[in-house]
Amino acid sequence: QKEVEQNSGPLSVPEGAIASLNCTYSDRGSQSFFWYRQYSGKSPELIMFIYSNGDKEDGRFTAQLNKASQYVSLLIRDSQPSDSATYLCAVNTGRRALTFGSGTRLQVQP
Amino acid sequence: DTEVTQTPKHLVMGMTNKKSLKCEQHMGHRAMYWYKQKAKKPPELMFVYSYEKLSINESVPSRFSPECPNSSLLNLHLHALQPEDSALYLCASSQVSGSIYNEQFFGPGTRLTVL
Numbered sequence: 001q002k003e004v005e006q007n008s009g010p011l012s013v014p015e016g017a018i019a020s021l022n023c024t025y026s027d028r029g030s031q032s033f034f035w036y037r038q039y040s041g042k043s044p045e046l047i048m049f050i051y052s053n054g055d056k057e058d059g060r061f062t063a064q065l066n067k068a069s070q071y072v073s074l075l076i077r078d079s080q081p082s083d084s085a086t087y088l089c090a091v092n093t094g095r096r097a098l099t100f101g102s103g104t105r106l107q108v109q110p
Numbered sequence: 111d112t113e114v115t116q117t118p119k120h121l122v123m124g125m126t127n128k129k130s131l132k133c134e135q136h137m138g139h140r141a142m143y144w145y146k147q148k149a150k151k152p153p154e155l156m157f158v159y160s161y162e163k164l165s166i167n168e169s170v171p172s173r174f175s176p177e178c179p180n181s182s183l184l185n186l187h188l189h190a191l192q193p194e195d196s197a198l199y200l201c202a203s204s205q206v207s208g209s210i211y212n213e214q215f216f217g218p219g220t221r222l223t224v225l
Contacts, residue, residue, distance in 0.1 A: 034213055043200055043216040044153065088152055090214075097143065097166055098214060100152035 003027060004091050006101035014109050019076040021104050023089030026070065032092040033065055033072045037085045038103070044088055048074060079108045113137075114217035116201050122223045125191060131220045133184040133201030142184040143214060144176060145200040153200055159184060160206060191224045198222075 005024045013019045021035075032051045036044035048063040050056045050072065056063045062075040072091075076083055086105050090098040114135045123129050133142065141160045145153035158166035159178040167176075173195075175187040184201055198221055202214040 032212070036216075043198075043219045046213055046215060049213045097155050097158050102152050 002101075003093070003099045004089055004101040006087075006089050006104045008102055009105040010107045011104055012107045012109060013079050015079060015081060017079050017108075019079045019083065019106055019108070021074040021076075021087050021089075021106065023072045023074075023091075023101055024070055025072070025089075025091045025099075027091070027093045028067075028070065030067075030070075030091045030093050033063070034090040034092075034098065035061075035063060035074045036088040036090060036100075037083075038088060039085045076106075079106075081108045081110050084108045114201055114203055114215055116199075116217035116220050118220060119218065120221045120223075122225065123188065123191065124225050125193070127191075128187070128189045130188065131186040131199055131201075131222075133186075133217055134182055135203040135215075135217075136182060137203060137215070138181075138205075139203035139215075140181060140206045141204045142178060143202040143204075144184065144186050145202065145216075147198045147200055147219075157186075188222075191222075193224050196222055196224045 003026050035048040037047050038044045050063040050065045060077045064073045084107050086103040088103045089101040117132045143158050144156040147153045155168050156170045157176040162178045173190050177185040198219045200219045201217040204214040205212040
């Protein structure tokens with residue numbers, strides 16, 4: 001079982017819709033959780049982080065964490081074509097480094 | 111300043127060359143990282159420096175040699191690389207709070223091609 005799992009996609013949503021990206025992790029000791037957006041040929045850009053169970057909102061983005069289910073998600077409201085990218089879920093397992101999922105490719109159709 | 115910079119942006123080298131990648135941050139972060147990323151794959155951790163000391167080496171071949179001259183700078187020295195080492199090399203930095211390494215910020219990367 002991979003430490004951090006994501007559906008590779010592509011996830012295709014129409015412009016203006018809500019995009020829902022999901023991630024599961026295997027290490028119950030994981031302490032912090034991150035979502036990065038990566039455009040093709042560019043480096044990962046941090047868009048959200050969450051440490052506690054529940055929801056965290058920042059503009060059009062909401063991160064949701066459920067430690068009991070070992071599940072973290074990212075919701076993107078009012079999706080725009082510029083949101084089309086690969087979204088990487090990353091988990092800090094306490095080793096002082098991040099473990100990345102393989103990423104979900106999001107396509108927002110105009 | 112919330113930026114991590116990397117030089118060069120692109121590097122082409124032969125298998126017998128010696129070159130270095132450079133990374134700099136001025137955010138006061140005390141942890142710095144090197145990652146390697148191949149196309150359509152997630153970043154793969156290579157090295158972690160914490161307070162200028164090497165804390166993690168993910169069994170990286172010795173042809174990659176990291177160096178952290180001070181808290182703002184991180185180098186990756188390359189020697190006798192193989193074509194399969196061609197990739198995007200990413201530097202990142204983060205704060206350190208007790209046992210938790212906080213969110214990492216990535217530089218733009220160096221696109222390395224080994225001929």
